[in-house]
Amino acid sequence: MFTTVEYVNPDGACEAQGLYSHLTAVPAGTDLLFVAGQLSVGGQGEIVGIGDFAAQxxxxxxxxxxxxxxxxxxxxxxIQFRTYLVHSQDIATFMTLRAELYPTLFASAPLYPPNTLLTVDRLVKEDFLVEIEAIVAGPSARLPHLRPTTPEAAS
Incomplete structure (x- = not known):
């Protein structure tokens, strides 16, 4: 039976510099799902919150x-996040927004998944300010309902 992952800060590890843990323990036999970087795109493909970091x-x-x-x-x-910000000036806002949101999302609060935070020159489109990708633990039995994204993948 699948159980959720466990976030750990091992003895001897330095203090986390934000809302993340140093380590994630994953149940044996767990499949991994890799979530592409998510951007501030609305339901019609439009960029949401141009120039507004909090909205994005x-x-x-x-x-x-x-x-x-x-x-x-x-x-x-x-299991893990990787976050890309375009402006280092948004780091403080990012930390504040995470501190407000994450306790409502994670039953593990105050422990959260590891996160690598990077600042980059730009994202795929100039107006994007933040992108977050994730690695997720999930048993393959949950996956049959997912549809392939290309005709080749369906065969």
Missing amino acids: FAQVHRNLEAVLTGAGVTWNHI
């Missing part, structure tokens, strides 16, 4: 929620 952060998390739900998993199955 919120939309990215709505998009992550949709992917997780579609895969039949929850926030508590996330």
Whole structure:
């Protein structure tokens, strides 16, 4: 039976510099799902929150929620995040928004998945300010309902 992952800060590890843990323990036999970087894209393909970091952060998390739900998993199955910000000046806002949102998403609060935070020159489109990708633990039995994204993958 699948259980959720466990977030750990091992003895001897330095203090985390944000809302993340140093390590994730994953149940044996767990399949991994790799979530592509989610951007601030709305339902019609439009960029949501141009110039507004908080609005983009919120939309990215709505998009992550949709992917997780579609895969039949929850926030508590996330093993790791990788976050890309375009402006280092947004780091403080990012930390504040995470501190407000994550206790509502994760049953593991105050422990959260490891996160690598990077600042980059730009994302795929100039107006994007934040992108978040994730690795998720989930048993393959949950996956048959997912549709392939290309005709070749269906055969």
